[in-house]
Each structure stands twice: as structure tokens, then as C-alpha cells.
Amino acid sequence: MRKYQSLQASRGIAASLVVLYHLGKSLAAEKYFAIDAFSIPFSFGRYSVEFFFVLSGFIIWLAHRQEISQPARLMNYLKKRFVRVYPIYWIVFVPVFIIGLAVPALRNGVPDDLLLIAKSLLLIPMDKMVAGGTGSPVLIVAWTLQYEIVFYLFFAALIVNRWLGVGLAGLISWLYFHNAVISPLAFPLSFLAKDYVLLFAMGISVALLCNSDKFKVRNPMLYAIVGTVMFALISLDVVLGSNLLANQIIILYGVASSSIIFGLVNAENAGQTVLGNKWLQTLGDASYSLYLIHFPLISLLCKISLFIGLNRLGFVGALIANVVMFSTCVAVSIAFHLWVEKPFLGMFRSRKPAVTPQETPAKVQKKRVVGVLRR
Template identity: 25%
Template sequence: MTPNTSVPKYFFSLDAIRGFAALIVVLCHWQFFFYKDYTVMTSTIAEMPLPLYSWLSMFYNHAFFAVDLFFLLSGFIFFWFYADKISSRETSFNNFICYRVTRLYPVHFITLVALVFLQAMMIKVNGRPFIIQNNDAWHFVLNLLMIHSWGFESHPMFNGFNGPSWSVSVEFLLYLLFFIVSFKRLQHKKVWLIGFVIAGAVLQHFYSMIGQGIYSFFLGGLVFHLYKWLITRKNTGRITMIVTGIAVFIWLIVLTEYAFSYIRNASMVVFQHLLPGKSVAFDTALFDLSRNTFFRTFVSPATVLSLAMLETTKGSLKIKWLQVLGNASYAIYLIHFPLMVLFALVTSVLGIDRHVFQSPFMLLLFNAILIPVSIATHYYFELPVQKLFRGRLLKKTQPVTVVLKDL
């Protein structure tokens, strides 16, 4: 690795953690196999016979932070790569939206179509769909237009077909909002960006999906501005070590708290004194909210900032398989749900008891299929389709460096 104080052309480390985040989401969704009739959650995650739960409980219970990380990474990368180009009119709306839609749409479309058939078969075999309801014509149209998490759906938690694609719909909305912000030359105005973060937090109370996306995306933009400021300081290498040390320290607190709950226990005592008369459930909910806000606002940003700083000052650690995993992360994220429906169908048709999903070997088999299929989808479907449509939709294609495979 060679020292470098200029912004890299590609953040390998950020791409790699996106791949791991996608696999964490897959692990969390394994709980779906233990829902009553593949529909209703009747027990807590801790009570489910999930494979390797004692080792992987942190990921099973807190995988929603991984989706936050997707939005955070997108914000960081977009403010780095696109904001000034849009502001200076170097990148037009047509160019921007063409590249973004052709990035999101191909895999979204094929998984949507696949689930039309898979869910129909699931209803025929088991009498009900797998987890996601509202697989009707209206929700198909919303999914087809990628606006199925914009408030038009019957219920935010049941937006039809490929449930995890709610974040794709929100991401599409964020693209439009980001373009407006950059076109209006607000991308460097920190007050505006902080305002969007606050607005996202407030909106999340009323519509969690869009609020979550706005909060984390624009927080990612602020993290980029902090990164850009830090790499222009003197003693950048020393600053990098300090930032990395802070990130490691925060992670040590997170991991030890998860193992021993010492902060939770102390917080319960404090809450009882400060908020007498409140129930234990209220105090627990308050702690969980504080913990989640801390993780989203400090732990994930500190992690992204430290990795970006390390890659800038120490050089890129180019590990091929990590790059391949990162490139395939979007496909992993969208393909895993239809693959789960297929697994549920096969076991139902063959009369195999659902206890089979308790086995670590079944989890291993699932990922052994998912990961190669997703990699092949990325290289032999996503990229060729993107090239085809970008060439046809853009009269004069402007060369755009592929940076980070943004969700």
C-alpha cells in the first residue's frame, strides 16, 4: 500500500463493507422461515431456533443497522462523486438519472417478475404468500415504477412482492432529492444538510422508511464533508490514526455492551430516578431509541470515516474477493428474498419439515447458492444491461468512472 493524501478514485473498503452488510441482512431475514404459516411472527428472535444464534445473535437482532449503512454509504459517495458535477452542470439530469435508474432497475425488475410467479405458487401450495402481503396489480404497478415506498402503498410494511426492495424505492426518491439539492448548489451548505438530517429524524416518526433514508443519506453527506476537511489538514496520517482509534474505541463499547449490558443496566437505574412512575417497558424503549440513535449517528459514520481516511493515507488494500463481493452486494440484497420463497416452496412440495432451517448446513447451502448466483447476475446481467441501455438512452455518453456500487 502506498501513502496517498489525495481522494482515491475508488473506495475498496467501503465497497467491501457493503457486501458484508448485505449478507447480514440475509442472515436477519432467516427468521422468516420460523414465522407461523410463513406469515405471522409469534415469538421473539431470541426464542426462534435460528442456526448459530449464540454466535451470531448480534447480527440477527440488529441487522436493520446494515440498511442504514447502505444509505449512509450512498450519501458519502454521492456527495463525493456527483454533487459538484451536478452543481457545475457538468452532469445533466438526464445523464444522472439514466445512470442511476439503469443501476437499480435491471435486478429490481427480474426479482419482481420472479416473485409474481413464486408468490402465486406459494399461495397455491400453502394457501398464503411468503411473508409479504399485497401482491396485487396495484402494488405490482408501484413496484414496476419503483415508487412502492413513497406512501402510495396500502401499508408501509406490506408494499408487495420483494419486501427488501423498499430501500431501493427510497433510494430512488433520495436520488431525486439529492439532485435538487446539488442543482441548487446547496451541497456545501452544512446548515441545509443538518436540516435534512433533522427533518429525516422527524419524518421517521410518521413514515419510517423515507425518514430513515433521508436521515442516513444526508448524514453520509456530512461525513464526506468532514472527511474532505480532515484530509486537507497537516499531519493527515496522525489524524487518521486518531479517527481510527476513536472508531475502534466506540466499537469496543458497542461489543462489550452487547455482551454484558452494563450501559443498559446503569441506564435503567438512571431512568428510574429521573423518570419516576414510568414503566420498565417505557424505560427499555427509551434506552433502545437512544442506543439506535447513537449507533446510526456515531458508530456507522465513524466506521465509514476511518475506513475512508485509512484508504486515503495508507493506500487501497485491494483484495479481489472482497471487491467481487462488494460489486455483487446489490444483487445479493434483492435476490435473497425470492430465493427464500423458492426454498420455502421446495421444502413444502417435498414435504420436508421446516425444522430443516434450524441447521447451519441449510444456512450454508443457501448462501452457497445465493452468492455465486448474485455474482453471476452482476457480471453477466447487470453490467451488460447497463451498458446496453446507457448507450441507447444517452445520445452522447459521458464517461463516468465506476466508483462504488451504490444501492
Template identity: 30%
Template sequence: MRKLVALQVLRGIAASMVVIDHSILRHAEWHDYPAIVEVAAQYSGTLGVAVFFVISGYIMIHTAGDQFGQPGAALSFLRKRIIRIVPLYWLATLLEVALRLRKGGAVDPHQLLTSLFFIPQPVTEGDYMRPLVGVGWTLNYEMVFYCIFAATLIFRRTVGITLLFAALVGLVTLGALYKPLDDTSPPHTIIGFWTDPIILLFAAGVAIGLATSVIQRRQTIVRPVTVSCLLLLLYGTAFLFAHGAYPIPLAWQAGGWAICAVTVAVCVVGRQGKTTLSEKAGSKLGDISYALYLYHFFAIVAAEKAWWFALGKNPSLPFVGAAYLVSIAAAYAIHHLIETKAGRLLTPRVAQIEGSIRHADDAGIQAIPRQHATAPLR
């Protein structure tokens, strides 16, 4: 079955938005940028993460959406998710520990354990909730979503999906009692973290998966990748110049999330013609997006040291491009030398799903067969 190239490209775009965000902010530590550039970078990273979460919700409903009520489905689902997420993340965490110790720093054992097991903790009292590998904060949300999703697989499909939405909405409702929804600043407590409205992005992805499973795909050839880029560009431009505040006000945040959900939906529903060369390249970028997301900051710091050694701390904008390319190269190597091999080594042999349906995992999103794409909610 063909991959959904548009969705893979969008995943690569989302990862790139985060990398460019961090490249600019790192460069800003030794180069003066206009304030609007730094704000734009922060918006870029925020939208990239939102796209990731919506895609994650969509993927889960299609990789495990027909397993509701099946014996052992919950454990099988969690096993696959752990194999997909944990090895590369733990390796990144151990790399961070090694680098800190090499510089003479100390590592708090409690922080290390909470980082490894996806438990959010403030870096310091009252600080942001960040694990040792800073970008891992998004994985803390992912793992909570996976646990909730796995729990709902115990039930038949209609009941399980209802409980899934109820759990996500219920958590946000509970969180609103402790932290008003219009306070969009990062959470500083575990309750605030796990009940943040950002988890509704997973629900949006699931909703897209359910909706598109009963809608016939468009018969006209469209370019979802082009539409996706335009949607993100238009929203980002309007967002930046219409407000330009950070943290993002609630109305703008909700608008951004809606645009991200629409973008994912367009990539899913639109039928593509022959894949272009640029889309093939973008699909490859999507394949390495997890490694790119996890390891890009290590690559940015390495690029910075090399830049200083070769050119000094000159205020040259090409540094951002160089840091991005170094991040891509590092992610490509990690994906092929570590990620894919670890997946093959750890993935147990499992029985094929009944019928002709073959599921895709995050390493390659695949199209859903026609008989499944039009199946009713059961």
C-alpha cells in the same frame, strides 16, 4: 485508479448483515430460536441498511460533487441513477409477481405501479410501507434522495450543498410534527415515510465526502476493514446486551447511526497497504452487493425448499450458512449475467469529465485523485 477496497468490503459486509438477518428470521418460522438471537438478527439488518445509506450519500457527492451548476447535470445524474437502480429492481418485482401468480395469488395493479415507481404504500391498511419486493423499501428512500440531490445540482456548489442539507433536515423537522422523533417504529403513512429521520444518514454520507475532500489522507498504513468490523462488532454487542428492545429506542438508534458514519469515514480516510486476499474477496462481495440485497430473499426461500426436500424440517443451524451461500451464488450469477450487461447496454456514451477526474459508480467505488481530494468547497 484503485478502488477504495475498504469501502467495497464494507458494502459487502452490510449486505451480508441483511442476508443473515433474513436467513435467521426465515429459519425462526420453523425452528425455535432464543429471543435474543432474533433481536440480534434484527439489529444486524438495521445496521446493514444504515451503512448502505451513509455509503450512498458519500458516493453521490464524489460521483457528482463537481457537477453543481453545470448545464444538464441534473438530468445526467438521474439518468445514471435510473440505469443503475431500475432494471434489476424491476426484474425482481416482475419475478415476485410471477411467483405470486404461479401460487394462485393475486397482485393489486395499484400496488404493482407504486412498487415499480418507488412510491411507498402500506401492504394493508395501517401496515408497514413495503413494495412487492419487501427489501425495496430502502430504494424508495434512495430515489427520494437522488431526486433531491439532482434538484440541487442546478445551483452552484455552495448553494446546492446548503440546499441539500436544508432539504433533508427540513423534511425530518416536518415529519416530527406528525410523528415524534422518539417514536422509532416503522412509518405507516407516506408523509411519515418520506420524513423519517433515516434520511439523515444520506446527509451524514455527504458530510463525510465533503470533510474528506479537504483532509489529507493518512500517511500511515491502516486496515480500515479491520477497524470497521471491530466498530460494528463492538456496537452490536453493546447494543444487544445493554438494551435488546425492538423497535430501537431513539438514543440507541442515533448511537448506531453515528457508529455507522464513523465506520464509513474510517474506510474512506485510512490509507491501505497491499490488499490482502480476504480484502480482495470482500471487494468482490461488494461488487455484487446490490444483486445480493435485491435477490437474497428469493434465494433463501429456494434454499429452504431444497433443505426440506433433502433433510426435512430439522432444527439445524447450518441452514443459515447454507442460505447465505446460496444467496451469494445467486447474486454472483445475476450480477455477471444480468446486471453488468444491462448497465453496458443502457448506459449512453457521455463526454468525459473535464480534467483527469474519472468518477466511480456503485458497482466499483474508486479513489479520488489527489488534486480533487484536496479541492476547497466552491
């Protein structure tokens, strides 16, 4: 699968909006700067994860659609998904967990139940009512990764057998209908009945449209612009205090994200380079690191701000902290990506195929090219 520069840049922008949302909430917290105004401008940033879910559905389908009903490809698929998510997550999780145990003021924020710790490490879905309020008691953003893992497992079922995947999709659809129309479901079934599952389906739908020869797009950027305007209008409504229900906001953001992705992909397929700035590309490459690192880093930086007395400067101090903290989160995440994440992932992607006695170097090179196209 080709790398779409516009999608990579959009990934970085979406991760940055999540950072700004959490940063604003932290500055507004009573224990830090207690200035409510900072929680308002980027209050919509929490909905940027909707873009990630739609994008994930798009990417997984486009990258692995040819593996459906090919069980021999299952282990390779699972290995790729495992390597992409778990090791970097653990590298961030473990020190945050250890620091939480070591610092008395933070000890209440980490679990002491071994089963809960194991579930957190494995990204097994947990009831948010009994696990940190988000279902991820150590890294609060990890609840989204739990949905990613469930989606990966669903696609694994498609790889084993397409009808197995179709059956699971039907079951999840029934659970969603039951939860929304008949009566609310209890955890863990309620986890599968959330609106987030629709976002992955939207991403798959976008991939199918982009890959269809029957659907011709004359002005792809128009879709991206309409989606962006829609995203902005929904965000403005959220900032002003929306009267929409939470599930309505999620679905609307999903539609907007789908339109953006559809337009940007078709624009690049037509030869239009969009959002190709190298800094945005770097930010996009580091988006996973930024997503994982930013919240504990913000917590640390807020405590440092209190220690040096920046909170005594009031609004000006909070504004300085806002700029410095955001810049620090981005810089640290890019450094982490370049020095930890990228080299680590490179170890698994740079293995050269062995030359058997029946193969010439030319045949091996051809195999490499075919492999790249299949990925």
C-alpha cells in the same frame, strides 16, 4: 470518482449480514424449522442497511458534488441513477411477482391492486400499514430503495439549484423536528421525517471531511477500528435485547458507519490497502444483486428443505440448511451479477465518444480521461 476497495468489500459484508438476519428469521419461523435460536446471533443484521444509507450519502456527494447548480447535468445524473437502480430491480421483481400470482400458497403475498403494483415498480414510498407491512409488498427489502430514490431526487434538486436543495433540506429538517418533538406526522410526511434521512446527511458530512484540506488525519485506521468496535458493541447490545429506542440504535449505527467509512477512505487515500481481497471485492460488486435476490431465494430454499425432510433432523437439519442456503444465496447472486447485472450496466457505460471532424483521437482520449475523473 475512484473505486475504494475497502468500501466495496464493506458493502458486501453489510449485504451478507442482512442475508444472515433474514435467514435466521426464516429458520425460526413456525412454518419452517421453528428453532428460535437461529434468529438470535444475527438479529443485528437488519441494521446493516444503516451502513448502506451512510455510504450512499458519501458516494453520491463525492461523485456528483461538482454538478451542483449545473442544471445542464441533470439528465445525465438522473440517467445514471435510473440505470443503477431500476432495471436490475425490475428483473428481480417481475419473476417474483409472477411466481407469487401463479402459486396459490403465495398469492396472498403479492398485491392485486394495479396502483399498488405501479408504485412498487416505480419505488414510490408507500405506507407500510397498507402495503405488506414494510411498504414494499413484493420484494420486502425494497423499502430501503424507496429512501434511496428520495435521496437521489433531493440531490437532483441540488443540481438544478443549490438553494432549492438547501430549501428542501430545511423543509425535511422541520418535518423531522415536528415528528420527533411536536407531534407524530401521518404518511407520507412521516416517510420524510424518519431517522434514516439523518444517515444520508452523515454520509455527506463524511464526504465533506474526506475532501477537506483543513482536516488532517494522522492515523486513519484508528477511526475505522473505533467505528468497527462501536458497531460490534451496538450489535451485541441488540442481540442481548437492547433497552435503547429504535431511533437511538439507528443513529448510533449511523455514527459507527460514518467512522468506519471515514477511516477506510482516508487510509486508502494514504496508500493503505484495506480489505482488498478479491473475493470480498467480488462480493461487494454483487451486493446489490445479493440484496435483491436473497429473500425470495431463502423462501424457495426453505420450501425445498421441507420437501426433502430436512426439518425432521431438528437443530442439525436447520444448521445444514443455514450453511447451504447462505452459500447458495451468495453463489446465485455473484452469478447473477456476472451474467446479468454487469453486462447490462456495461451496455450503458461502454459507449465510446464519437470523433468529430475537429477532434483528433488524442483529443478524444483526453476527453475520456477527464470524463473518468469527473465520474
